[in-house]
Amino acid sequence: MRTAYQNELSALLAQVGDMCGLAGVSMERATRALLGPDLTLAEEVITDHEAIVEMGVATEERALVLLARQAPVAGDLRTVVSSMKNAADVDRMAALALHVATIARRRHPRCAVPDDVAPYFTEMGRIAVDLGNSARDVVVSRDPRKAAQIRHDDDAIDELHSHLFTVLKDQEWRHGVAAGVDVALLSRYYERFADHAVELARRVIYQATGSVA
């Protein structure tokens, strides 16, 4: 028989999982807004961000209620506290998607990303939605294979990020400093997005198995 604690914990994990999925979708949409460039889509991402922030607040409230009502100890306590930290990571992932959408809007009708580096961002956007989905699966299932997928996706983003910086520092870069700065910051937003997913997966798997993901 499931206890009230187990039901409340499942609901908490499901909510953090939903946030992960939304953060991934938000980054993917922000990427399309950036590359379009698509002002309407950028503004939608910016408006929709508030819903993820509210989910984060609700998640923390749910965790606090659970702590107060059930006073869990040992592993159960750690799971609830981890969920709050996971929600904070996802909150930050969503904020990074917001940053991408904000740059897309600020540069419109110009595209912030020169054509020759656009494919890097297309690929990072594609990976971001995967990261969101894998993070959701890790949170809900605690499946170490999904955590491995996140590390794999993070490596792919790190490689794109590193390659982009090589392009930026090349003498052949002919788009000027302003575009270079935009590309560098944007690339860093995707890198940080992936870092937060890795951190979350590491925390979930450590919590579930006692070993580092």
Added chain:
Amino acid sequence: MRTAYQNELSALLAQVGDMCGLAGVSMERATRALLGPDLTLAEEVITDHEAIVEMGVATEERALVLLARQAPVAGDLRTVVSSMKNAADVDRMAALALHVATIARRRHPRCAVPDDVAPYFTEMGRIAVDLGNSARDVVVSRDPRKAAQIRHDDDAIDELHSHLFTVLKDQEWRHGVAAGVDVALLSRYYERFADHAVELARRVIYQATGSVA
């Protein structure tokens, strides 16, 4: 008479406060390493970072023990959970100082920052140590005046950051794209450092007074 809970909570707050002070010092030293450039100092900052990370882990452990032993509810529970979130913000502040030191080391013996923008970073480094000290004071005293000082310092860093970006995007920038990208990322690290201090102060004051700092 003080309860065991109050003693444990004071120790927890003092530990988070100590972390704040160390993060500020770390950013100030990283700034000196950057502008020297001073390879030895950069390496010291990188080595010393581990101690702050360990304090973060110990702080979280202390909070978990407090939750498990005392099972606080209502305001007390929120204070403990806030302390864990504050520790996470300070951990990130220290990581940003580490990033500055890492760029200083990577560019050595060259200075990553061209002479004409160095004063911006001198000033941001000076403010960073103030931010660390004010954050420590806010955590320990919950004094709203100290939180106001943090917002003031954050505004000053935002202004320097924004001004630096104007300089970067000016046609007169003559240090090339690679230096521009370094300056943009470095400036963002200081901006984020200040953001985390603001977030921490906001959380402490809201927790103490129920109103937003």
